[in-house]
Amino acid sequence: MAARDYGQYSGITRAMELVGERWALLIIRDLLVGPRRYGELAAGLPRIPSNILAARLKELQAAGVIRRAPRSRVIVYELTAYGRELEPVVLALGAWGFKALDDPRDEQIITPDSMTMDLRTAFQPQVALSLPATAYAARFQGAELLVRVDGSALDVRRGDGPVDFAFSMTAGAGIRRLISGELAPEHAIATGAVEVLRGPSDLLSRFANTFHLAA
Structure with missing residues (x-):
């Protein structure tokens, strides 16, 4: 299902194929805070084009990273157990990026x-x-x-x-x-x-x- 195929066989390559597309990790970051409706995800990432958000959500669902779930008569997106395994990865990436953060x-x-x-x-x-x-x-x-x-x-x-x-x-x-x-x-x-x-x-x-x- 990956939008990009790097043509290599390794765990890191496969991870990049699943979550390495633009905006994907930021969607996952926000879902690590909690389930979000489509509009809440869009509001939290104001520069993401709507077609890209829809495409990333579809790809992440197909990969088993997120799922759609009914909550109080609305549909929300939430991480699966597999998706929640990305939390230490996201936190480590944030700590690494902090070292290069400017004002x-x-x-x-x-x-x-x-x-x-x-x-x-x-x-x-x-x-x-x-x-x-x-x-x-x-x-x-x-x-x-x-x-x-x-x-x-x-x-x-x-x-x-x-x-x-x-x-x-x-x-x-x-x-x-x-x-x-x-x-x-x-x-x-x-x-x-x-x-x-x-x-x-x-x-x-x-x-x-x-x-x-x-x-």
């Missing part, structure tokens, strides 16, 4: 699903085990997330709820610099890169220790 261009956006996966990528469970359970409300441009950390367990989702610390960061470059350690938490607050909305400001340091990736 965002004006036309680049942050979506709730992309930031959710970036936070999963940066999560340091061994550090979180030594810290008290903490709930954060985080705003990154248009992405507003509820982030709960309890030991090695991480839960990131959209929505509201009780939190220990709420903060806003309007510039995408700020979160990259904070997570990489380039921007110290206290300096981020002092310079206005981070706006504390609620809770003690020293919890930003806990957040930065819990979510860290070396650039």
Whole structure:
């Protein structure tokens, strides 16, 4: 079913034939956050042409990576068990790509699903085990997330709820610099890169220790 045949016999070649087409891994990234309707996938990938989205979904279904499922009288796309096996691959690829990440261009956006996966990528469970359970409300441009950390367990989702610390960061470059350690938490607050909305400001340091990736 692969749209591209590389003419080689190997596991990596076959993987590239199944998920290496343009946009395929970004669709999988968003579905790792949770099931999505067609329109939600399109909204999360605003530059994807509708015919390409339809083609990628059809190809991924044929490969057994995703499936269509009825949910509350609507059809959603979700990963199969086989598709969910790609999560460590996607997280590792995100960590690798973070090393080459520059400051965002004006036309680049942050979506709730992309930031959710970036936070999963940066999560340091061994550090979180030594810290008290903490709930954060985080705003990154248009992405507003509820982030709960309890030991090695991480839960990131959209929505509201009780939190220990709420903060806003309007510039995408700020979160990259904070997570990489380039921007110290206290300096981020002092310079206005981070706006504390609620809770003690020293919890930003806990957040930065819990979510860290070396650039």
